[in-house]
Amino acid sequence: MATPGVRLLPNALTVLAMCAGLSAAQFTLNRQYDAAIAAIAIAAVLDSLDGRIARLLDATSKMGAELDSLADAISFGVAPALMLYIWRFGGDRVGWVFALIFAVCMVLRLARFNTLLEDTQQPPYTKEFFVGVPAPAGGLLVLLPLILTNEYGDHGHWWQSKTAVMVWMVAIAALAISRIPTLSVKTVKVSPRAVAPLLVLTGLLAAAVITYPLLTLAVVLIAYLLHIPYAVRRKHWLANHPEAWDVPARERRAIRRAHGSQQGRLGVRPPLRRVAGAARRAVLRPMRNADWPRFSLPNDPRPPGARGRAWRRTGIRKNQRPGESKPR
Template sequence: MPTPSYAAGVRLLPNAVTVLALCSGLSAVYFALGGRFELSVAAVGAAALCDALDGRLARLLDASTRIGAELDSLADLVSFGVAPALVLYIWALEGNRFGWVMALVFAVCMMLRLARFNTLIDVEDEYPFSQEFFVGVPAPAAALSAGIPLFLTLHFGPGFWWSSPVVVGLWALVIAGLMVSRLPTLSFKTVRVPPRYIAPLLVLVGLAAAVLITVPFLGLAIGAAVYLVLIPYTVHRHRWLARHPEAWHVPGRERRAVARAARSARRLGLRSPMRHRVAGRASAMARAVRRFGDDPSGALQRTRRVDGRAPGAVPQPRGRLRLGLRRARRR
């Protein structure tokens, strides 16, 4: 049995990693004030690494707490919202009359994105596959994407367009808009790698590490660009899953077979199961039964006589009778 002091130390570890992420983000601003922007990039990267570790440590050690969740959101706001905005402002936007406004917009959008993320935690998912996607670009990816002009400048030197204050400011606004958008983006938390792909994936990880060691800033720019290019594919995948309920509870590696079957059905001219139409018709029938009933006492016929119908006229069936349903016999 672990002692109470040991248990308290274990529960403190994820929060300590979160505090390190916050310190790394603030250190990025400190290095930018000294003109050492390469160290600013490294500090934000260290914050992203700590952000990826603290949540997993909390789940692994069963040390998830409410204060830990709040600290994580505050650390993300500082490390990936305030720090990148200030770094970009110090680097390229300080001489522009609208530079500070663009930096503020980026930080505010990061705050709104994190607030929405926290509120969606307790909301029931609309689809069973919603955990495979984020709503909008997540905080670490947004900070990485906003730094693409800085990465290109650190690798190639000042360019005729990527280091321009106007381009840097507009690019920051674009990333801010992607943060608060409703676009589905890929979440790597639920990715499961089949055993046969483990070896090629390890080779790719080694290649990525070699690129980051050899040409780190160019590698970061390529990684951020690849992530942004994948957004249209992610949107298409989300819409496809929403239209194919038969693939909701199928593992990801088996969804290709479902997609091939759907394409084959379209080529043969077959219609997909009309689940939504059937469900809608059933709901309409249920509402009609609840609203009209089957008029067991004959009040409907008496009402129609009062309305001026002929006494011998046959009333139109309503409720269950119109729908072709029989009333259950009473015992």
């Protein structure tokens, strides 16, 4: 059981994440959009750390879960909606409606997430996926038009129009409340061989963030969107293969390869080639056993009686020549 001081640490990180989200709105009011985007990114990092630290320190509590949901609603629902409204829809009532739609959808997504945590009847493989786009990813994805504008300037690009921003807000809100699976990194286990390459990639990512922060964030967000079809396919495969639910990653890959090779053996082309080869051998075998001089086998070790059995099996008389009709 964790001490009160240790239990305070995850909740303190959650409060810091909420303060970062509120600060993003304040930076937006001052037209400091780079600082606002950085505040939302910091809130996302803190949100990913508080839950992990709480589980490592055995300091999870119901109060912490409720506080985390409240902080996510502010940092990734209310704050991004206000940022986009002030940036592109200042004073526009239609734009305020779209800002409300996004904020409400993010709150509904968080409410559903809390109810799914209490559901213990789900299959084991569901722990590897989120239902819909999680709140931190949604809060950053919806800011992609603002991120690209700060990177490339406000020069009338298509993603800077009000219509494009409205459509984008609705699309991200729909992904947040949808049932589309997205990968969860909470259950990812890193093998010892992959530690060194991952550390190198982490260093490269840190260098890219320091050198080109907005461009790197935009590339990461686009890559996250592109992973969704893979997540859908992976969950569909796991749902149809219960034998791979509770096995390590290496055994799961072996099961996938085994099923892939089995499907290849059951395909169309390989059986046709085997059937064609069998038919060719069935035709040539009687021809080799015939008494015709051009098809006779001089060193045939079989006895004379066995040489004519192939003719009887195929229903052709031994002495019948090509082109001759069967005697009546």
